[in-house]
Amino acid sequence: MRSLLALLLAGATVTCGWMPADEQVLRLFFERSRIYDTTRLAPIASVTFNPRVEGIVERFEILARDDEPLEDGRLRRQARLSATVSSAAGRRSERTLVVTLERDAAGGWKVTDFRWPT
Secondary structure (H helix, E strand, O other): OOHHHHHHHHHHHHOOOOOHHHHHHHHHHHHHHOOOHHHHHOEEEOOOOOOOOEEEEEEEEEEEEEEOOOOOHEEEEEEEEEEEEEEOOOOOOEEEEEEEEEEEEOOOOEEEEEOOOO
16 A cells, blocks of 8 residues: 555656746746735745736746856846746747846845846
């Protein structure tokens, strides 16, 4: 019975997959931005992604990560994303988005900036 439980647990882990911490924060950032919940955004972001202005990120894929070490064990990361974005008018488009995150000395990530590259 225990071996069956271990096998099921291992299968569930493989099926669900593992997501890096910075990607988890990005997913939360876009989910909370979708409804413009600034209270729930505050712990994970120092910027807001206004859905009326920026649109709604429906899905994204991280294309590249560039890291820059900071003082005291902190890290700044620029993540280049390919994102499906819906505008306030309901139009969907594929866009590139660059998001800056910072990791504190304890290992927690926070979104600090974003830009649409030209």
